[in-house]
Amino acid sequence: MSRDGTKTLRRWCALGLLALVVSVATPRPGQASGLDQASAGLTALSAGEFHKAVALLTQAIDSNELPESKGYLFYAARGYARAAEGDYKAAVDDFSAALTAKPEYLAAWFNRGNAYFAMHRYDQAIMDYSRVLEANADDAKALNNRGAAWFCKGNLQSALANYAQAISLDPDDPDVLLNRGKVYEALGENDKAREDFLRIKRIDPSSKTPLD
Numbered sequence: 001m002s003r004d005g006t007k008t009l010r011r012w013c014a015l016g017l018l019a020l021v022v023s024v025a026t027p028r029p030g031q032a033s034g035l036d037q038a039s040a041g042l043t044a045l046s047a048g049e050f051h052k053a054v055a056l057l058t059q060a061i062d063s064n065e066l067p068e069s070k071g072y073l074f075y076a077a078r079g080y081a082r083a084a085e086g087d088y089k090a091a092v093d094d095f096s097a098a099l100t101a102k103p104e105y106l107a108a109w110f111n112r113g114n115a116y117f118a119m120h121r122y123d124q125a126i127m128d129y130s131r132v133l134e135a136n137a138d139d140a141k142a143l144n145n146r147g148a149a150w151f152c153k154g155n156l157q158s159a160l161a162n163y164a165q166a167i168s169l170d171p172d173d174p175d176v177l178l179n180r181g182k183v184y185e186a187l188g189e190n191d192k193a194r195e196d197f198l199r200i201k202r203i204d205p206s207s208k209t210p211l212d
Contacts, residue, residue, distance in 0.1 A: 034065025038074060045081050053081040072101035076108045083115050091115040106132050110142060113149075122149040140166040144176045151183060159183050174200045174207050185210070 041056030057078040060066060066074055079094030095112035098105055113128030129146035132139055147162030163180035170176065181196030197209040 034060045034063030037063065038066060041081075042077060045077060048084075050081040050084040054078055054085065057081065072098040072105055072108070075101070076105065076111070079108070079115070080111060083111065083118070086118075088115040088118045092119075104135070106135055106139075110139075110145075113142075113145060117145065117149055117152075120152070122153050125149045126153075138169055140169040140173065140176070143169070144173075144179065147176075147179060147183075151179070151186075156183050156186055160187075172203050174203055177203075178207075178209060181209070 037056050038060035041053045041060055044050075044056060045053035057074055061071075061074055061078065075094045076098040079091040079098065082088075082094060083091035092112055092115045095108045095115065098108040099112070102108075109128045109131045113125045113132070116122070116125040116128060126146055126149045129142045129149065132142040133146070136142075143162045143166035147159045147166065150156075150158040150162060160180065160183045163176055163183060166176045167173065167180065177196045177200050181193040181200075184190070184193035184196065194211070197211045200207045200209050201211070
């Protein structure tokens with residue numbers, strides 16, 4: 001099956017993660033150098049300098065000078081940087097380390113699911129998105145991404161159910177409408193697909209759809 005329907009996958013949760021990490025990685029005079037490296041790594045991460053961020057965060061983690069109670073955040077930040085570089089296997093390892101330390105950290109479940117998705121490991125991605133949804137059934141991003149994973153596995157009905165639930169939570173999201181429209185196309189329900197694509201145009205006339 002074509003994977004065109006997954007182009008609007010919601011990729012990563014970063015802003016909340018960065019805000020949390022920065023709050024515990026601001027060095028003060030006399031503090032250990034690990035926090036200086038962590039702070040510099042987060043600055044590089046927020047600037048899109050992912051290779052530099054990985055190097056600095058690795059130095060910070062290896063220093064054993066970071067607050068133990070917040071260690072999961074630094075692993076998650078490095079996982080984000082590694083995923084942005086395309087090193088999804090290493091990203092999975094980092095998100096897994098974060099989850100070992102703090103199993104309730106939903107951003108790590110979501111981001112690890114995205115890394116698995118990028119590796120075409122759709123079953124693992126679905127399990128991680130499902131873990132997010134067990135904690136928050138109203139997470140439209142996780143529903144959208146789980147729908148994309150089901151689509152790639154060829155389970156169109158499960159994909160459709162996830163997209164429909166996401167749309168019920170966020171009716172004007174063009175990404176999910178586009179994904180659902182492509183599922184309708186794959187099911188041969190062209191009128192429903194066209195309605196979703198027209199709805200996107202009503203929301204944002206500049207959006208590209210198969211009608212263009």
